[in-house]
Structures are given as structure tokens and as C-alpha cells.
Amino acid sequence: MSPRPRRALRLPLETDRLRLRELTTADEADFVALYGDGRITRHLLYGPADAEGARQQLGRALRHQRAERRDSWELGVELAASGRLVGACDLTLHAKDEAEIxxxxxxxxxxxxxxxxxAVALAQAAFGQLGVERVLxxxxxxxxxxxxxxxxxGLRWEGTLRRYARARRRWWDVHLYTVTREDWLTARS
Ligand SMILES: CC(C)(COP(=O)(O)OP(=O)(O)OC[C@H]1O[C@@H](n2cnc3c(N)ncnc32)[C@H](O)[C@@H]1OP(=O)(O)O)[C@@H](O)C(=O)NCCC(=O)NCCS
Known part of the structure; x- marks a missing residue:
């Protein structure tokens, strides 16, 4: 079997008001603050829920930036006008030409x-740069x-996955939202 082709993402991803860019060590305080806010983490199935967990996650994200064959991108979200970090986002390439945001x-x-x-910027990059068939x-x-x-x-409800995962000492039910390349291009033409 031939090796999976290397997929590269040209960063940063720029939107009208935001810049989605690689995280850096300088983001630690902001990153810890994001994951330390229960209003933000309340519905998050994965990811840290305290400062130490946030530091470890940032460390993993930074190490991952150096991976030779990269299949996930955890990015900082900053305001284009000021450079202030206001969030984080991720794009993960799965097998069979599918990316999760x-x-x-x-x-x-x-x-x-x-x-x-x-969400639009990540889906656009997944279809445009990574060439996936489906974003979920x-x-x-x-x-x-x-x-x-x-x-x-522009993503649409595809189903409800009950007891999808167990995390944080409980079971989680999730909605699956998806969009195909064809529907994405049609909606944007
Ligand atoms: C989810 C999150 C990123 C949304 O960001 P945001 O910038 O507020 O989102 P937007 O402003 O683009 O859109 C929010 C929409 O939800 C609507 N909304 C807000 N509260 C709502 C509620 N309780 N029920 C339904 N819709 C709601 C808003 O009215 C808006 O829709 P509209 O433009 O039609 O009015 C932000 O709330 C967040 O960080 N949440 C915590 C982390 C999280 O849950 N991430 C997603 C994991 S899947």
C-alpha cells in the first residue's frame, strides 16, 4: 500500500476579522484562562478542564506542529485588528478523506x-487545501x-449518536453535523 500523501495546511487562515494561527508558548496564560472557564468547557467532551491540563494540551499542540506527517492542527484564534487571542480551534484529518472541526x-x-x-474558515480550508470529501x-x-x-x-444534522463517549464521569449524547464537498461548493457558488 502506498503511504498516505502528506497534507499541508497553509497558515494562518485569515477571515474578515480573525486570524487562525499556530499556537505558541506565549499563548500559555490565555490558553489556561480559556480552559479554566466553566462556561466554555461545560459542553466540551474532550480537552482539559483545569490549568495543568491546559498546559499539557498546549505542550502537545506545540510538539505536534513539528510532526513530519501532520493530521491535526490546533490553532489559536486572534483578532486580526489587535492580535489578541480570543479562542482556539482545531481541524483533524481522519482516514477516508474526512475532517473534523x-x-x-x-x-x-x-x-x-x-x-x-x-467554522466556515476551517471547513473551507478542509475542502480547499486538504481536499477532503466531507467535514463533520x-x-x-x-x-x-x-x-x-x-x-x-452550512453543516447539516445527520443524526444523534447516543452514549457516544464517556468523559468527565458521565456519558455524552452528541449530534453529528456534516457537509459534503458537493453541497459546500453548491452552497457557495
Ligand atoms: C460555540 C461558540 C464558539 C459560539 O460562538 P459565537 O461567536 O457566540 O457564535 P455566533 O455568534 O457565530 O453564533 C451564535 C448563534 O447562536 C445563537 N444562540 C445564542 N445562544 C443560543 C441559545 N441558547 N440557543 C440557541 N441559539 C443560541 C445566537 O443567536 C447566534 O445565532 P444568530 O446569529 O442566528 O442570532 C461559543 O459559544 C463557545 O466558545 N462556546 C463554548 C465552547 C463550545 O461549546 N464550543 C463548541 C464545541 S462543539
């Missing part, structure tokens, strides 16, 4: 459309704000 924002930055801007996201069933973000970004 995720995002979070500092509480003070909610409700301005940034979440939707991030899984969202805890009570995370209405994020469900709305995915809907606005």
Missing part, C-alpha cells in the same frame, strides 16, 4: 459571529449555541 471562544467574545466565521463536527446535544453555529456555517 472544533472551536471555542473566550466568553467575552461570544455573540459576535466569530464562532461561525471560524460532533456537538453535545444541549449545546444550542454551537448547533446554531454549525447550521449557519
Amino acid at each position: 472544533g472551536y471555542l471562544l473566550a466568553h467575552g467574545s461570544w455573540g459576535r459571529g466569530y464562532g461561525t466565521e471560524i 463536527s460532533t456537538v453535545e446535544i444541549h449545546n444550542n449555541r454551537s448547533l446554531r453555529v454549525l447550521d449557519k456555517a
